[in-house]
Amino acid sequence: MAELTRHQLGALLLSALRDRGMGVRDLFEGRQEPLSWFFRVVAYDQSELDILESGALDTLHAPSAMVELVVDELALGLANIGTEGLATYLAQPEGDVPDRDELELDSEVMLGFVHIDVAPPALWLDERESNPSRNDALASRLSKVAQDVGAVSDTAEVHIEGALDPDGGWSDPRESVRPAGVAVHFSFDIPLVGTGKRELAEVFSRAAEAACEAVEGMRSVFRGDTD
Secondary structure (H helix, E strand, O other): OOOOOHHHHHHHHHHHHHHOOEEEEEEEEEEEEOOEEEEEEEEEEHHHHHHHHOOOOOOOOOOEEEEEEEEEHHHHHHHHHHHHHHHOOOOOOOOOOOOHHHOOOOOOOEEEEEEEEEEOOHHHHHHOOOOHHHHHHHHHHHHHHHHHHHHHOOEEEEEEEEEEOHHHOOOOHHHHEEEEEEEEEEEEEEEOOOOOHHHHHHHHHHHHHHHHHHHHHHHHHHHOOOO
16 A cells, blocks of 8 residues: 555545535544544535535535544554564564564454445424324335445445424324434445555545435435325
């Protein structure tokens, strides 16, 4: 792997999103653990984001994708220096211990992950009429989006949180439950072994494509939610 920093990885991910017509805002980075760094953005269709940033709208009611890159900084360091560089940090082994030139990186170790959560705007859920049949139809449509888009990902999930609506009465909870939180989740693995700049670009391209298609899939789910 050509030597890359965590911020260069973030720049590659942003470039992949732009190539798919996605604009970003609310960029944020931080740490979850001492050696775990994350970079997070909220991505929208660029044309819709342009309208918001022009001042024509105060609030953008459009589906969005929370895109998060998580990097294991120790793994990133190993990817940059390789086993030969790692050997310079090790004491001379004794006994039946592999020689330095026999060191290998574990193929199961991940350099990082890309996580994507695509959700509708809250207004769409607030304005949506809720009943058991429509809730089931919504879940089915979301599952289809996850299956169609998730073919290029390593993990695909549908998340639906329910809330009881007091206006609907408390005697039959099933009749009163309305979706209060909806998201389709995808994740992409970035292996430590065999990942170079080209492989990174390929993973980020797949992730950006999934984000773009899932945003449009979420839009179609709610536009067609008339059952």
